[in-house]
Amino acid sequence: MGQNRMLWLLDALERDPRADAAIDKLTRSVRALPLGRARDALHGRWLGHPVHPLMVQVPIGSWMSAAVLDLWPGRTREAGLLVGVGMAAAGPAALAGAVDWAELHRQQTRVGLVHAVANTAAVGLYGASLLCRLTGRATAGRAYGFLGLTAVGLGGMLGGHLAYRQASGANHAEEVPHVVGEDWHRIGTVDEFPAGRPVRRAVDDVPVLVVRETGGTFHALADRCSHLAGPLSEGTVADGCVECPWHGSVFRLSDGWNVRGPATAPQPAFDTRVVDGHVEIRLRREDGTESADEDRTAGAPERAGKDEGHGHGN
Numbered sequence: 186m187g188q189n190r191m192l193w194l195l196d197a198l199e200r201d202p203r204a205d206a207a208i209d210k211l212t213r214s215v216r217a218l219p220l221g222r223a224r225d226a227l228h229g230r231w232l233g234h235p236v237h238p239l240m241v242q243v244p245i246g247s248w249m250s251a252a253v254l255d256l257w258p259g260r261t262r263e264a265g266l267l268v269g270v271g272m273a274a275a276g277p278a279a280l281a282g283a284v285d286w287a288e289l290h291r292q293q294t295r296v297g298l299v300h301a302v303a304n305t306a307a308v309g310l311y312g313a314s315l316l317c318r319l320t321g322r323a324t325a326g327r328a329y330g331f332l333g334l335t336a337v338g339l340g341g342m343l344g345g346h347l348a349y350r351q352a353s354g355a356n357h358a359e360e361v362p363h364v365v366g367e368d369w370h371r372i373g374t375v376d377e378f379p380a381g382r383p384v385r386r387a388v389d390d391v392p393v394l395v396v397r398e399t400g401g402t403f404h405a406l407a408d409r410c411s412h413l414a415g416p417l418s419e420g421t422v423a424d425g426c427v428e429c430p431w432h433g434s435v436f437r438l439s440d441g442w443n444v445r446g447p448a449t450a451p452q453p454a455f456d457t458r459v460v461d462g463h464v465e466i467r468l469r470r471e472d473g474t475e476s477a478d479e480d481r482t483a484g485a486p487e488r489a490g491k492d493e494g495h496g497h498g499n
């Protein structure tokens with residue numbers, strides 16, 4: 186099946202390594218910014234999903250409105266005000282985008298860099314627009330404004346590709362409650378889980394991180410990190426938490442809470458029990474999420490052999 190030209194270009198951009206050296210330098214610089222706890226706030230951990238898409242509404246909305254006013258005779262002054270509002274809001278939105286961008290996969294950072302360049306160009310063009318308006322050159326101010334809107338439109342299109350096609354801001358653990366059945370799953374004998382060491386198992390094809398505490402308590406979380414699906418079972422376990430090996434998100438073992446970003450969503454957690462020397466786990470459903478069984482009843486296609494998959498997962 187043929188691919189349209191735009192998609193072909195975007196896929197080619199993902200594969201193009203020419204800016205990789207610059208990307209590496211920039212990501213190091215962004216990670217080194219002394220943001221402290223503000224970094225997680227900029228990721229959107231408090232919101233439960235990335236905050237950058239929310240923040241860009243202000244500049245995009247202001248600039249779009251300015252363009253409409255520029256088409257309306259006698260509204261140049263109001264349009265100039267909106268251009269300024271958009272420029273003031275663009276900085277914080279860009280910072281939030283940058284901290285997200287610095288924790289992405291290579292292909293995502295390539296698209297993200299061009300997204301940022303387009304938006305930076307837009308800010309420059311709107312800066313020129315504002316300057317022209319302030320110095321009485323309204324026609325030039327409008328022209329720069331429309332060029333800025335074109336650039337920000339290109340940036341938005343790339344942002345959409347980054348968010349949806351490349352799933353850069355999605356919760357990569359969202360599907361777990363829809364795939365895992367409601368019942369208990371036997372995942373191995375107790376002695377298969379050395380104390381303090383992360384062990385990987387699977388239930389209903391979903392990888393699960395299992396950790397046995399020194400005192401004998403078992404914890405189980407979905408293994409693929411909600412940030413970008415990193416393998417938590419290859420991470421570091423300490424102080425009742427696990428740190429993702431890919432970008433350092435930290436999740437509490439007892440309930441999957443994301444103690445530290447960049448992950449903005451918690452990990453699905455499992456209840457655990459020991460029956461006849463075997464460890465069993467069952468997905469905890471505190472939020473009323475429908476189970477795989479309920480999803481099937483509601484019309485989701487049934488996976489062949491799913492029900493036979495319960496039990497020892499590895």
Ligand code: FES
Pocket residue numbers: 410411412413414415429430431432433434446447448
């Ligand atoms: S995949 Fe990025 S922090 Fe886990």
